[in-house]
Amino acid sequence: MTSLLKRVRIDRLFFGSFAVFIAALLLIFTWISYSITSRELADNTSYYQQDLLGELNKQLDIQRQSIEQMSLAAARNIDTVGYNPLEKDSFERLRRKKDLLNMLANITYSTTMVQSIYLYMENPELTDSQAPVKFLDIRDVQSQSWYPDVKSNDFAWIGDHMLDTNTGPQHFIGFARKVYNNSGKYYGLLVLNVKASAIEQLVRGETEQRNRILLDAGGKTISAIGGLTLGDSELSRIRASEKKSGSFRLPAAPAGGDALLVWSKSHSDWILAEATPWSSIVHGSVRLAYALVAAGLSAIFIASFFTLFLSRQFTKPIRQLLAIMNRVPGSASASHLPSDYTNEFGSLFNGYRRQMERIEELLQSLKAQHKRQREAEILALQAMINPHFLYNTLDQLNWLAIEAGQEKISRILSLMGKMFRIGLSNGETMIPIRDELVHVESYLQIQSIRWGDGLTYSIEADEALKELYIPRLTLQPFVENAIIHGFHGRRTGEIRIEAEREGNAPRIEFRIYDNGVGLRADWSEKKKRRTGGYGIRNVKERIAAYLGAPYGVQLHNLDGQGTLVRIVLPVIHNLEEAEEESHVADSHH
DSSP: HHHHHHHHHHHHHHHHHHHHHHHHHHHHHHHHHHHHHHHHHHHHHHHHHHHHHHHHHHHHHHHHHHHHHHHHHHHHHHHHHOOOOOOOOOHHHHHHHHHHHHHHHHHHTTOOSSEEEEEEEESOOOOOOTTTTEEEEEGGGGSSTTTHHHHHOOOOEEEEEEEEEETEEEEEEEEEEEOOOOTOOOEEEEEEEEEEEHHHHHHHHHOOOOOOEEEEEEEEEEETTTTOOOOOHHHHHHHHHOEEEEEEEEOOOOOSSSSEEEEEOOOOOOOOEEEEHHHTTHHHHHEEEEHHHHHHHHHHHHHHHHHHHHHHHHHHHHHHHHHHHSSOOOTOOGGGOOSSSHHHHHHHHHHHHHHHHHHHHHHHHHHHHHHHHHHHHHHHHHHHHHHHHHHHHHHHHHHHHHHHHHHHHHHHHHHHHHHHHHGGGGOOSSSEEEHHHHHHHHHHHHHHHHHHHGEEEEEEEHHHHHHHHEESSSSSHHHHIIIIIIIITSSOOOEEEEEEOOTTTTTTEEEEOOOOSSOOOTTOOOOOOOSSSSOOHHHEEEEEEETTOOOOOOOEEEEEEEEEEEEEEEEOHHHHHHHHHHHHHHOOO
């Protein structure tokens, strides 16, 4: 966001931010509205479907109990009729058979739901294939697909299966009950074949295009419309509930996509469930969301024009200010700025006017300063006559000394010329370390001529360090101080100069050792007489002024064995870096 504020125009940023904010607010509001309305619609749908399924479950329970009661009555009446397939008297057996057929046929005629009755027994009598009651061999029952459901139970409901009828194969739902004689011996199986269409009609109710399923207490499908099936996880969830009805969201329903599953349990734990596609439930919410999006887009379209107009009016004063600021300095006039603003823009314009007046004053001051600088340069050029005169004079004296055979004097004059040339360095504040070392070595050679073999010295510095830069005349004052004060009254002395850079550290350390008398207690106090041309105080002040902390000079006594001077300077590769270091030091001050 910060980079956008720096790079993008204010009017565009204002307009874009406002548009994005409205769009985000619209999306959030639409999503919240959709979530709330879809949840409310799902709750209402669940509430009404639970009531509907509860009523259908009551009707199904009545029919279920009715069929079970018919089966129980038929099983008891078989014993009452006294039909015995092992009766030896054929006339008596035939009479009993007719009574049994009439009794079972009356049951089928008493309700339209029961299509036929099958009685499985040993040695069954032949019956009319068109009759509603049939006697079948008990051994055939084991080959039926539904036999495992009734094998270990006295009675059980049989799921949807096919049977041949006068009009062709049809779907039936059966109820099977085992038949026992008065002695409690099992001798037959009674099956009531209920029309599947009648059960489906009850399951469907008065609505069409529904996905419903009817399950018995064991979880076996009794009837289903719309292709709905329930897995073990859904059944377990329904059975685990202590409520008689409920609902939950069903993923990947047969109709495609998620669905709302509503269920109801009867007193006998039969389950009637219905799945409604989630998309049809939230259809109203989707339409509401579309309406909100359309209204929001219209609002964004209208607000865009208003925002664009407002942003241009808002940035107009800024554009006027920028137009004047972009003109050539000196030609821009702050009087062209509006003067009728009393808000922040008015403060900005007034501040710019004052700034322009101040700039005009500074321009006049710079012109005057430039004039004075030109005059100073002329005086400096005139002053350079004296150094050139000194060079020429030293050069003439050197030739005279050579002609006179005074080699020491000639050597001293040559070294003095070299020192004088490096000391001036065309007015440069920073010089290469190589020149600084030549300068201090020239001074040491002059002193060696005076001291003879009594003065020894060494200078150690890597060649790579000699190409870096150092403030001029930094080392010589400390060497001069050591010879004049440290070796005072002595005939011998030793000086070591070392320059070292630790790895790639951005600092260079110069160390100057001498074996003189060491530092006096009042060495840091300012003396009336200056020694060595540039005193120690001068070097410290120059380093502090040009470079600042953490660079500087430290002097240490070596326990009566001399003095150690440590000079820490930055790594400077060229004069441009020297100027940067000087600016950094000024900012610290």
